[in-house]
Amino acid sequence: xxxxxxxxxxxxxxAGRRALxxxxxxxxxxxxxxxxxxxxxxAAGGMGITxxxxxxxxxxxxxxxxxxxxxxxxxxxxxxxxxxxxxLRPCNAPPGTPGAGWVVVEAQGGWRLGVLNxxxxxxxxxxxxxxxxxxxxxxxxxxxxxxxxxxDMHAEATSEKTAMGWHLAGRVxxxxxxxxxxPTADERVLPGGTAYQSDxxxxxxxxxxxxxxxxxxxxxxITALPGHGEAVDGVATFCGLLMTVDTGTxxxxxxxxxxxxxxxxxx
Numbered sequence: 001x002x003x004x005x006x007x008x009x010x011x012x013x014x015a016g017r018r019a020l021x022x023x024x025x026x027x028x029x030x031x032x033x034x035x036x037x038x039x040x041x042x043a044a045g046g047m048g049i050t051x052x053x054x055x056x057x058x059x060x061x062x063x064x065x066x067x068x069x070x071x072x073x074x075x076x077x078x079x080x081x082x083x084x085x086x087x088l089r090p091c092n093a094p095p096g097t098p099g100a101g102w103v104v105v106e107a108q109g110g111w112r113l114g115v116l117n118x119x120x121x122x123x124x125x126x127x128x129x130x131x132x133x134x135x136x137x138x139x140x141x142x143x144x145x146x147x148x149x150x151x152d153m154h155a156e157a158t159s160e161k162t163a164m165g166w167h168l169a170g171r172v173x174x175x176x177x178x179x180x181x182x183p184t185a186d187e188r189v190l191p192g193g194t195a196y197q198s199d200x201x202x203x204x205x206x207x208x209x210x211x212x213x214x215x216x217x218x219x220x221x222i223t224a225l226p227g228h229g230e231a232v233d234g235v236a237t238f239c240g241l242l243m244t245v246d247t248g249t250x251x252x253x254x255x256x257x258x259x260x261x262x263x264x265x266x267x
Contacts, residue, residue: 001109001247003034006258007150007176008240009183010068011043012204012211013231017053019203022262023238024060033061035107037115037150039178039200040087041067046211046231048073051080054087063105064088064115068154068179069124071099090119090154092134102138104146111247114146116172118164120155120179131155132167139171147247151175158184158198165196173245173252176200181210183239183257193251201239201259208232236262 006027011020020038027033038057043049048070057065064086071077071089081087081099091101101117116138118131135151143149149172153164161177168175170192177184183201190196202211209217209229216229237259244254 001111003107003109003111003148003245003247004032005035005148005150005174005243005245006033006037006240007152007174007200007243008036008038008203008238009200010039010041010178010181010202010204012181012202013042013046013233015231015233015236016202016204016211017043017056019236019238019260019262020057021060022236022266023203023240023258023260026260027242027258032108034109035113036062037064037066037152038062039067039152039154040065041070042211042231044074047228048077049087050074050076051084054080054084058086063107063113064103066115066117066152066154066178068119069126088115088117090117090128091138092118092129092131094129102142104142109247111148112146114142114149116149116151118151118153120153120157120160122155122157122160124156131164135164135168148173148245148250153177154179156180161198165190165194169194173250174241174243176241183259185257187241187255187257189252189255193249193253195241195243195252195255197241197255197257200241203238203240204236205232205234206237207234234264236264238262
């Protein structure tokens with residue numbers, strides 16, 4: 001069976017949530033979506049994710065929600081992540097961290113989708129365990145339990161994300177980068193049938209500085225004072241990667257970078 005699998009980049013605030021909802025409806029008008037994976041760690045006003053947003057995403061047909069360094073910005077996540085296996089945090093977090101970084105779910109058609117959430121170590125805080133060794137350990141133990149495997153590599157450095165793509169080439173269906181909120185133009189299928197993109201980009205308002213208020217971001221650079229700008233609402237842009245995957249072999253044959261802009265009057 002050939003499946004259409006969508007990975008959506010970091011959802012940033014209300015504009016990102018609106019972009020995701022509208023894009024899913026538009027894509028489903030074009031054809032079936034057999035599985036949807038979304039990075040949702042900035043969905044709550046740019047800072048973390050809530051249980052209500054997880055339920056909202058699931059009602060839109062999102063199969064798995066990945067995260068990264070902002071996963072704990074909403075303190076309630078420390079509790080509800082234990083009861084929500086489809087919300088992941090980086091798998092290379094220290095032992096004892098709440099939640100899980102790997103899950104297998106049944107997709108439409110009955111095939112099994114495994115999703116692995118990793119976080120890079122270059123220029124990242126906090127610094128987690130080695131994502132490369134973690135990926136090897138998970139695949140060695142769990143790969144037989146699923147038909148298709150996707151990896152969200154949440155990292156700052158393009159080099160680290162690219163290295164992970166090559167490290168897993170031929171072993172998983174896709175390695176998608178997240179975290180930097182800027183879509184890259186390097187989508188391709190690596191040897192062995194592994195989809196790759198250094199960063200899927202952001203679902204949110206691009207009239208901003210990676211999703212936050214421009215003036216606040218500029219002021220922080222000039223003054224070097226700490227602060228966190230508000231997530232910007234406005235033209236909602238969806239960015240993601242659409243993959244065609246053979247569920248029998250677990251290999252990707254084609255990729256398409258997706259970007260849709262939705263003006264504010266479209267709700």
